[in-house]
Amino acid sequence: MALTLEVWDGWNWVDKTGSCVGLRRLIRSSGLEELDGELVKDAVSVGQEIRLKEDGQVVFEGIVYEVDRRHRGRDVERCGFKAYDYLIKYDRHVVYRLYQTGTKAGEIIEDLASLEEGVDVSNVDDGDSLLSPWEIENEKALEVMKSVARGTNxxxxxxxxxxxxxxxxxxxxxxxxxxxxxxxxxxxSEDRWRLKNRVIYVGADGEILADISEESGDLPAVVHDPFLTDKEEAERRAKIRLALNKEYGRSLRITMHQSDFKDLRIDLGDTCTINLPSVGLDNVDMVLLGIEYDPKNLHYRLEFGGRKELLEDWLDEKIGGDVARRFGKAMTLPEQTSTLAYNLDKIARTQADQKHVLYVNKPP
Structure with a gap:
């Protein structure tokens, strides 16, 4: 498999393959595709366009985002770089939007995609709809797009x-x-703390609305939403959270010869059946999330399965609430009535529990 690394100098694509001593290509948890590499006696600059070809076919193109140049002792000059696909361009757009109830997730993606010219959106699916109006103020377009993708899985x-x-x-x-x-x-590796194989949704008045599990279901995660009354919507959210928990929970790294990787004909995002009894995996389907190339030894290192939970993911959950709640089917009239009644009841209880300070005039 012939790999070619090229950088745009403003006029032409310049071949940097001869000076490249390491390459790694992966899908980040945010959805961005990343290309990491190192050059010797050569360099690239932040903001340059870069692309990677396999047997003449472009498999990655994007923007150089970070550069690390170093020269230590008698070692040759080295330049490490990190590039992201063109999605990173949306990080520079700050948007103000108001999306009404019923707006499809795909419509939001298409609207934000129009901020950059020449983007093909023919492969954008509709997805679920907003359950309530969504006002966006002073947010980066990329963060909004990532939020939509995560909320719909x-x-x-x-x-x-x-x-x-x-x-x-x-x-x-x-x-x-x-x-x-x-x-x-x-x-x-498996993170048994995060690897949940059962999700239980508890709605208004403590009613269990959904209980979704896989395999033994011995590692439950319980989500409580006091405003949720619809069982179908609860089941939809539970399935999304179950899928996210599986992503967090496991990771598989494999090294193989370049020739064997070429024969597999797989790329990032493809599903593979893993049959490795030595590590406890017997015909398990996992998704390819990372590809690392060692040009010196002609080896490929592949990463399958899950990802580690980032701090930003944890904060999104703690501050923003349930990631699966924003999209889904519109609430029916009975559910809206039930939710309104629940809110009025909570207001009444809060007012009834109010405490008043009493001033007592008593002699010292």
């Missing part, structure tokens, strides 16, 4: 050619099978 990716994808994040049919015959080394 959709992939948000910008592929070469500025083709924007907004598709359901689900495990599809396996594109390949990986077993011991092609694996040089393997590392598998």
């Amino acid at each position: 959709y992939w948000l990716r910008m592929k070469p050619g500025k083709i924007l994808y907004f598709k359901p994040k689900q495990v599809g049919s396996a594109a390949a099978t990986i077993d011991d015959s092609i694996v040089l080394d393997v590392e598998y």
Whole structure:
């Protein structure tokens, strides 16, 4: 497999393959595709356009975002770089929007995508609708797009050619099978604290509205929403949270020869069947999230499965509440009536519990 690394100098694409000693390409938790690399006796600049080809086909194109240049002792000059796909351009757009109830998630993505010219949105699905008006003030367009993708559990990716994808994040049919015959080394980890295989939604008045589980269901996560009364909506949210918890919970890293990787014909986002009994994985479907290339030894390191929970994810959950609640089907009249009655009851209880300060005039 022939890899070609090129950088745009303002007039032409300049080949940097000969000076590249390391490459790593992966999908970040935010949905951005990232390309990390290191050059010797050469350099790139922040803001330059960069692309990676495999056998003449462009598999990554984006913008150099970070550069780390160093020269230590008798070592050669080195330049490390980090590039993101063209989605990173939306990080510079600050938006003010008001999306009304019923607006599709895909409509929001398409609206924000129009901030950049030449973006193909033909692969943007509709998704669920807003359950209430959403006012956005002084927010970066990229953060809004990421929030929409996470709240609906959709992939948000910008592929070469500025083709924007907004598709359901689900495990599809396996594109390949990986077993011991092609694996040089393997590392598998599970975070049992975050790996939840059961989600329970408790709604108004403590009623259990949804109980979704996989396998044994022995690791439950309980979500309490006192304003939720619709069982179908609770089940939809539970399925999204179950999928997110699986992402957080496990990670598989595999090293193989370049020739074996080429024969697999897989790319980021593809589903593979993993058959590695030595680490406890027997015909398990996992998604390819990272590809690292070692040009010196002609090895590929692949990362499958989950991701670590970032601090920003945890804060979004604690401050913003349930990530799955913003989108879904519109509330029916009975549910709106029930929610209104619940709110009025809470107001009445709060007023009844108010305490008054009494001033007593008594002699010393």
